[in-house]
Amino acid sequence: MKSIARITVSSLVALTLLTPPLWAAEDTAGFVDFGKFAKPGEGRQFVEVNVGAALISIAARITEKSEPEVAELLKGLKSVRVNVIGLDAANRGEMTDKAAKIRGELESKGWERVVTVQEKQQDVGVYLKHRGEEAIEGVVVTVIDGDKEAVFVNVVGDIRPEKLAVIGERLNIEPLKKAAESIKKS
Amino acid sequence: MEPPTLSFPPMPLLTPAPAAPAAVRRRHVWRWIALGVLGVFMAGAVTVYQSFRASDETRLVRQTILEVQPGGWSKQMEFGVGRLPVAAAQWVLRFVPMDPAARTAVQSLRRADVAIYQRLAQSAAGDSADLALRAREALARRGWEPVVAVGEAHESVLVLMPKAASSLRRFNVCVMVLDEQRLVVASVGANLETVMASLNAGDLLQNFGAL
Structure with missing residues (x-):
């Protein structure tokens, strides 16, 4: 009886340790909670994209044969989250404050600011969370684009900001492509 | 004078009961056969009914919307095909000439509604964003999370996966347009492995990302 219980417990522990895809991205260091966004008002649009580990691994499998380097890039990711909120006079202040608050929290938690641009009507911030010298655990991009929209991006996994465009292209996430272009321009 | 002799009737326990007539035995057998057939028929009817019902997630969205706006919606159509009818259709369509892409799509399907x-x-026209949020929360409690959510005040599109x-x-997806x-x-x-085996991988990823 004791040996059966021991085998059962050992199996459960092994199963937990050997199934990384089931670990929630929320538990990883590169994950950032942007909080809730107010529901869109009249004439304002919102877009939310939330691609988790399971879907990323499916995408990696699909591209494995035709584009192995892209598949390797995707395999390093745990989640891709994008929030786009249409701006108007009513919510511009709130979104600007939200972006500033998120940036402050990131800096206090040891995230490295790699890009900060505030020009014309664009406000772009890119932050990286490092793990050791070489690896990256997460990327956060915040963009306040004048009167148009606010964009918040969090990619959890080992990814350089310059590769975000590739991810956006391969997963066909338009807002992520736009955010990557903003980084390139800045 | 001889002593009176006592005779006792045979004790019932020690005497086997007389066999039932053959006609009675046949009636009992037929009764069990009839019950068995009825049971199979009922199970079949339930299976067929379950096979053509909308999925749990579809009915949950309907239930959530109706809770928020009772009496505000009428059902135009609600139809689903489960594993059984899909498997039957796939078997039949093997013998029907079809476009290869269409055949792949049919062969990959497991259920749809x-x-x-x-x-x-x-x-009241109400707030579609609010209704969509309620439906999303209800589905989240059942283990579905949004992959894509797009909307504005009066229109919402949600794509959810378990x-x-x-x-x-085992690829499952639910799409809601309000x-x-x-x-x-x-x-x-x-089963997307079936699709992958026959389609160009780049096309598949573009369609996948277009969600």
């Missing part, structure tokens, strides 16, 4: 509800004129690990073999007039919910379960 669609439901359309019309907003009644007398109900939180539990999906794979190419506007001022109509709610459309569609849910599909498919």
Whole structure:
């Protein structure tokens, strides 16, 4: 009886340790909670994209044969989250404050600011969370684009900001492509 | 004078009961056969009914919307095909000449359902974003999370997938489109490995990303 219980417990522990895809991205260091966004008002649009580990691994499998380097890039990711909120006079202040608050929290938690641009009507911030010298655990991009929209991006996994465009292209996430272009321009 | 002799009737326990007539035995057998046939028929009827019902997630969205706006929606259509009818259709379609892409799509399907509800004129137009949020929260409690959510005040589109690990073999997706007039919910379960084997991988990823 004791040996059966021991085998059962050992199996459960092994199963937990050997199934990384089931670990929630929320538990990883590169994950950032942007909080809730107010529901869109009249004439304002919102877009939310939330691609988790399971879907990323499916995408990696699909591209494995035709584009192995892209598949390797995707395999390093745990989640891709994008929030786009249409701006108007009513919510511009709130979104600007939200972006500033998120940036402050990131800096206090040891995230490295790699890009900060505030020009014309664009406000772009890119932050990286490092793990050791070489690896990256997460990327956060915040963009306040004048009167148009606010964009918040969090990619959890080992990814350089310059590769975000590739991810956006391969997963066909338009807002992520736009955010990557903003980084390139800045 | 001889002593009286006592005779006792045979004790029932020690004497086997007389065998039932053959006609009675046949009636008992036929009764069991009839019950068995009825049971199989009932099980079949339930299976067929379950096979053509809308999926749990579709009915949950409908239930949530109706809770928020009771009496505000009418059902235009609600139809689903489960594993059994899909498997039957796949077997039949093997013998039907078809376009290869269409055949692949049919062979990869495991289940599908669609439901359309019309907003009644007398109900308030309401806030589609709020209704979509409620439906999203209800589905989240059942293990579905949004992959894509797009919307504005009066229109919302949600694409959801189960939180539990999906794979190419067990791919499930639910799409909800809500506007001022109509709610459309569609849910599909498919085996994408079948599709991958025959389609160009780049095309598949573009379609996948277009979600």
